Amino acid sequence: xxxxxxxxxxxxxxxxxxxxxxxxxxxxxxxxxxxxxxxxxxxxxxxxxxxxxxxxxxxxxxxxxxxxxxxxxxxxxxxxxxxxxxxxxxxxxxxxxxxxxxxxxxxxxxxxxxxxxxxxxxxxxxxxxxxxxxxxxxxxxxxxxxxxxxxxxxxxxxxxxxxxxxxxxxxxxxxxxxxxxxxxxxxxxxxxxxxxxxxxxxxxxxxxxxxxxxxxxxxxxxxxxxxxxxxxxxxxxxxxxxxxxxxxxx
Amino acid sequence: xxxxxxxxxxxxxxxxxxxxxxxxxxxxxxxxxxxxxxxxxxxxxxxxxxxxxxxxxxxxxxxxxxxxxxxxxxxxxxxxxxxxxxxxxxxxxxxxxxxxxxxxxxxxxxxxxxxxxxxxxxxxxxxxxxxxxxxxxxxxxxxxxxxxxxxxxxxxxxxxxxxxxxxxxxxxxxxxxxxxxxxxxxxxxxxxxxxxxxxxxxxxxxxxxxxxxxxxxxxxxxxxxxxxxxxxxxxxxxxxxxxxxxxxxxxxxxxxxxxxxxxxxxxxxxxxxxxxxxxxxxxxxxxxxxxxxxxxxxxxxxxxxxxxxxxxxxxxxxxxxxxxxxxxxxxxxxxxxxxxxxxxxxxxxxxxxxxxxxxxxxxxxxxxxxxxxxxxxxxxxxxxxxxxxxxxxxxxxxxxxxxxxxxxxxxxxxxxxxxxxxxxxxxxxxxxxxxxxxxxxxxxxxxxx
Numbered sequence: 039x040x041x042x043x044x045x046x047x048x049x050x051x052x053x054x055x056x057x058x059x060x061x062x063x064x065x066x067x068x069x070x071x072x073x074x075x076x077x078x079x080x081x082x083x084x085x086x087x088x089x090x091x092x093x094x095x096x097x098x099x100x101x102x103x104x105x106x107x108x109x110x111x112x113x114x115x116x117x118x119x120x121x122x123x124x125x126x127x128x129x130x131x132x133x134x135x136x137x138x139x140x141x142x143x144x145x146x147x148x149x150x151x152x153x154x155x156x157x158x159x160x161x162x163x164x165x166x167x168x169x170x171x172x173x174x175x176x177x178x179x180x181x182x183x184x185x186x187x188x189x190x191x192x193x194x195x196x197x198x199x200x201x202x203x204x205x206x207x208x209x210x211x212x213x214x215x216x217x218x219x220x221x222x223x224x225x226x227x228x229x230x231x232x233x234x235x236x237x238x239x240x241x242x243x244x245x246x247x248x249x250x251x252x253x254x255x256x257x258x259x260x261x262x263x264x265x266x267x268x269x270x271x272x273x274x275x276x277x278x279x280x281x282x283x284x285x286x287x288x
Numbered sequence: 289x290x291x292x293x294x295x296x297x298x299x300x301x302x303x304x305x306x307x308x309x310x311x312x313x314x315x316x317x318x319x320x321x322x323x324x325x326x327x328x329x330x331x332x333x334x335x336x337x338x339x340x341x342x343x344x345x346x347x348x349x350x351x352x353x354x355x356x357x358x359x360x361x362x363x364x365x366x367x368x369x370x371x372x373x374x375x376x377x378x379x380x381x382x383x384x385x386x387x388x389x390x391x392x393x394x395x396x397x398x399x400x401x402x403x404x405x406x407x408x409x410x411x412x413x414x415x416x417x418x419x420x421x422x423x424x425x426x427x428x429x430x431x432x433x434x435x436x437x438x439x440x441x442x443x444x445x446x447x448x449x450x451x452x453x454x455x456x457x458x459x460x461x462x463x464x465x466x467x468x469x470x471x472x473x474x475x476x477x478x479x480x481x482x483x484x485x486x487x488x489x490x491x492x493x494x495x496x497x498x499x500x501x502x503x504x505x506x507x508x509x510x511x512x513x514x515x516x517x518x519x520x521x522x523x524x525x526x527x528x529x530x531x532x533x534x535x536x537x538x539x540x541x542x543x544x545x546x547x548x549x550x551x552x553x554x555x556x557x558x559x560x561x562x563x564x565x566x567x568x569x570x571x572x573x574x575x576x577x578x579x580x581x582x583x584x585x586x587x588x589x590x591x592x593x594x595x596x597x598x599x600x601x602x603x604x605x606x607x608x609x610x611x612x613x614x615x616x617x618x619x620x621x622x623x624x625x626x627x628x629x630x631x632x633x634x635x636x637x638x639x640x641x642x643x644x645x646x647x648x649x650x651x652x653x654x655x656x657x658x659x660x661x662x663x664x665x666x667x668x669x670x671x672x673x674x675x676x677x678x679x680x681x682x683x684x685x686x687x688x689x690x691x692x693x694x695x696x697x698x699x700x701x702x703x704x705x706x707x708x709x710x711x712x713x714x715x716x717x718x719x720x721x722x723x724x725x726x727x728x729x730x731x732x733x734x735x736x737x
Contacts, residue, residue, distance in 0.1 A: 052596025054408065066503065070595035110594050222553045225591035225598065228508070228580045 074156025083115035324367030343459025356428025364699025396427030435695025534654030
């Protein structure tokens with residue numbers, strides 16, 4: 039069984055960002071694999087360790103630095119990588135439907151049995167790409183996975199949904215998007231990072247696989263307003279007074 | 289407390305800066321080892337306040353304890369009896385950062401983390417860093433010449449203090465402020481106040497030389513078979529100027545602390561008999577691959593962080609050791625300077641075969657500074673063993689030409705060993721200086737000297 043794991047390169051969630059009128063300031067800012075994508079890679083590696091899949095291919099779309107994220111995925115245990123190159127802003131111009139089309143093309147080219155992805159990326163939070171890939175390929179999908187079992191070509195996935203946990207079952211091939219509680223990714227070991235350099239990495243210019251339509255325009259980016267301190271009130275009367283006079287709720 | 293005294297302070301600093309209730313946190317150190325009996329805490333908001341307070345106390349022979357973040361480990365920042373606590377936390381104005389000279393000017397009650405947050409906009413940072421960064425204040429750091437994690441690359445705190453404003457015990461405000469990089473105009477008086485643990489005066493303002501935030505940082509975490517391997521790695525990287533921190537830990541404490549992290553992946557299955565090293569490299573153009581290859585000469589068990597969260601987690605494994613041991617019982621903490629290759633030997637001299645109460649050694653091996661923590665199940669047992677252990681330990685340290693306190697300072701804890709460490713002649717000079725500045729012995733009495 040062959041798995042395609044899509045990874046997106048995003049701004050490191052642990053650092054402070056600066057907001058500019060045209061978007062987040064990416065100049066010299068640390069980037070890393072989207073946390074949900076990293077969980078997807080980790081899950082693929084665990085499935086391979088359980089001998090349920092034979093080959094993991096990691097793919098990313100972006101500029102040349104994107105290769106670092108692929109190398110990270112290879113160091114964690116992916117076997118091969120595909121770098122779809124573009125100079126467009128991956129946090130703005132590279133959008134879900136275009137990404138889904140490119141991934142679908144790769145699936146058709148290479149015949150994967152399973153596509154594993156993060157449920158959403160932390161820069162745009164679209165939560166659409168996995169679902170669109172399944173739609174384009176006419177494949178079953180299970181999103182927000184917190185547990186994945188594969189037996190004899192059948193995937194059983196526990197999904198985290200608003201009402202609780204839902205278990206779905208389907209025959210592969212299919213698409214699964216990964217949620218936070220699925221696993222905790224391992225640390226990358228230095229020897230594995232060095233070995234990853236000799237794993238196959240294929241580079242394909244984006245135009246060979248698809249097009250960026252840029253159909254969603256970002257009109258404004260601003261930082262959230264600075265949180266004002268709260269106040270502890272002594273009783274309900276004071277609460278009502280503040281709701282009326284300060285929050286102007288009624 | 290005398291109403292006349294209270295009235296006098298009210299006139300000087302106002303009621304809002306006088307505290308007489310709920311003084312627990314001011315009277316205790318954070319390890320709960322040292323407890324004082326102060327009845328009065330003052331929170332001055334200006335240098336003028338501090339000046340008036342000290343003038344009055346000096347005239348009336350009232351003893352005082354200057355208190356910063358109260359994060360010290362040797363009981364230097366809490367009262368012993370009913371000394372008046374002068375808490376500096378309200379003097380927290382940051383005046384400016386001069387981008388040309390890279391010097392920041394602020395009051396001494398600013399939290400270290402807040403200084404870094406302020407400097408972030410300019411892409412600069414403070415030249416020292418320690419685990420207490422969210423609570424410790426600038427003045428406390430300066431008066432103890434705080435060490436921390438980055439001494440191996442940046443050197444000592446005292447080299448970064450360009451100027452100070454100090455209020456002397458008689459109330460005089462001594463202006464030693466300076467924003468010049470170079471100032472060779474005789475005896476550098478401000479150096480006396482750096483590291484003298486609040487016994488000569490109260491620091492109210494400072495000019496600090498800052499450093500640019502490195503473009504890139506990476507944290508390596510290594511598993512090694514023996515302490516000798518730790519030293520071998522240290523020898524190899526010693527000359528690498530990109531090494532920002534070099535910390536080592538014993539497997540036994542990392543293994544014990546595993547259950548604090550059930551929700552996280554750990555870098556290794558920690559082993560009681562192995563040794564772990566955290567190396568942080570920082571710089572403008574890091575050669576991570578080159579460094580990786582060098583490390584792989586010593587072990588294949590090396591992991592490297594891939595994002596900021598992982599870096600913070602790896603640091604947490606190191607920084608939580610002190611606190612985690614505090615939770616195990618009553619802890620004797622030591623912090624000595626000796627040649628790094630003697631760390632293992634020293635501990636084995638104190639506890640042959642590593643028998644006895646649970647004890648751990650770890651720390652800034654890059655600076656030759658080892659922390660030794662010993663846990664007792666009762667305060668009684670601790671006090672019974674304390675003197676015996678210290679005489680042995682400090683005797684050994686002295687025989688190696690080391691220091692009985694690398695960075696934690698003397699405070700209450702190591703006062704009685706000052707003569708062993710410094711010798712009679714040096715002590716005599718120090719007593720003279722103390723008498724010169726504080727003839728009435730009101731400043732932080734029974735500490736340091």
